[in-house]
Amino acid sequence: MTISLPIDAEANELLQRSPLALLIGMILDQQVPLEKAFSAPYELVRRLGHEPDAAELAAFDPAALTAIFAERPALHRFPKAMAARVQEAARLLVDRYDGDAARVWAEAPDGRAALTRIAELPGFGRQKAQIFLALLGKRFGVDPPGWREAAGEYGAADAYRSVADITDQESLLKVREHKQRTKAAAKAAKG
Structure with missing residues (x-):
């Protein structure tokens, strides 16, 4: 299993091997294109x-970390x-999981527990936690019993709903089409 997002190969490789980088990418995956969010961990490594x-991120001077995040682009x-938010997540990882991001999901006895643990992370509501659980299950082989059910609609094998379903350009387009349909339906329901 592998992650293959439409970003630099080095950024994909970092996400593939570093649970912390993957978690940071998911934290940042809001109000920016997914390419930007999931490239950011690699860019952070480059800047540092x-x-x-x-532990390093948890102890970082907050103003200095903000300056690194704000450096253009x-x-x-x-x-x-x-x-x-990244620093808050790093602190939680240090406090609860000895700084090991993978322990958040690897030590969960089942999908529901994994979802609960992920949802406790800063910036993760239920939907984002479900998407991340689906990403872990579909692209990283993290498959505690009941993970698909816990991931809800994002856990479906044939879904094209989120970053968990992107394996190539065609699947990226299907995910984007799904998101556009969902937004249009929500707008129509309000209107």
Whole structure:
């Protein structure tokens, strides 16, 4: 299993091997294109000159981390808020999981527990937690019993709803089409 997003090969490789980078990408995946969100962990590594661990990010001077996020081009549309959220997540990882992001899901006895643990992370509501669980299950082989059910509609094998379903350009287009239909339906329901 592999992740293959429409981003630089080096950024995909980092996401593939680093649970922390993958988690940061998912944290940043809001109000920016997914390409920007999931490229940001690699750009953060480039800016720091090394791959940080959770303990380093947790202990970082908040103003300095914000400055790194805000350096042009900014890592996110809201660099101050997202630097703070990444730091808050790193602190939670250090406090609860000895800094090991993979322990959030790897130690969960079932899909529902994995979803609960993911949803406790800063910036993760239920939907985002379901998408991340589906990403872990579909692209990384993280498959505790009941993970598809816990991931809801995002866990379906033949779905094209989220980043969890992107394997190539064709699947990316299907995911984008689904999102456009969902937004149009929500707008029509309001109107």
